[in-house]
Amino acid sequence: PEYARSPRRRAPRPGDKWHLDEVFVNIGGVRKYLWRAVDQHGKVLDILIQGKRDGKAATRFFRTLLKKQGCRPRVLITDKLASYQVAHRQTMSATEHRHNKYLNNRCENSHQPTRQREHAMKGFRTVGSAQRFLSSFSRISPHFRPPRHRMTATAHRTELTTRFRVWDQVTEQTLAA
Template sequence: MYSRHRFPGEIISYCVWWYYTFPLSYRDTEKMMLYRGIEVTYESIREWCQKFGQQYANQLQRKRRYITDKWHLDEMVVTIKKQQYYLWRAVDSEGNVLNVLLQRHRDTEAAKRFFRKLLKKQGFVPRVMVTDKLKSYEAAKKQVMPSVEHRQHKGLNNRAENSHQPTRVRERRMRRFKSPGQAQRFLSAFDPIRSHFHPKQHDLSSKRYREQMRQCFEDSWEITCVKDAA
């Protein structure tokens, strides 16, 4: 997995985890490694994140224990080079991010495109879908998921709206996204990796939280092949 790389997999994986888990820049990550006596350039860290980030994210999603059948959908505005885009996001009732898709519009066709991508990735149709009152959701649902119960109420969709907050933090830290492609690539890896290392601490006892974090680390070592190489 890490053949032809000058640095061992442990260092590469730590840099990728740090960058996606915390609001750090590539240069911040470089400084953190230098503090530990490891000299690596931010250009190398960027290459590692682009090469391995999506691989790690895909494997983390495959390891998820379950996805609930109640999905919350919402969209947020993202400005890229003075152009307005819409980031569509779906999460389940436990807050697991199911999919994100950046699109130029938020009309019925855009909603249908997001639904189809979401269903293809998850492999099953939800029992309930919760959205705000955007009419595009209802029109698209009738064509793509006619059997799904649809609840339209802004107050019921806080889970999806709250899931936008980490994206906003990173957007500010990165001084906005540079292009639609760059934003889509980053967020596709960012959501699964960040959520993996951020269990819902307020819902857990201290003991249970530590146990869950230990399991998160075990999973990450398995995914990055670091444990096998140790």
């Protein structure tokens, strides 16, 4: 968590277009729902694990998201889950809401690193540990995944070297304190 807070402080403000999605995860053999919000640049805004996928759970996620971000989006993009419409009416009725099966691919793709990590860890044991880990992991993971398709191999190596240097500085400062 300490390492995850450092990149968050330096990060620019989130974009004005938010993509929201939920996916199920098995935690200790019980199905839970992982709610995730991503802006149009692919930056993870918030993650919340809950036991249900109803309107009350969606409203809780919207409220925690708004509280952490401190601003409202211009556009909210979700899939066709009816719970999002309930939460949208109660918390962000002035925001434009687009719900379409295909507009939400940015958020669907942001679940992939979580699934890979979940598989490597052989699942999560408790909701609390999963919430703590995924909140930190979603902040740290993109630091080591630059947009490879947009740069040459030399630029990619240079970028990774720079990012690892920054990571070493952040971790050394935390260990020294």
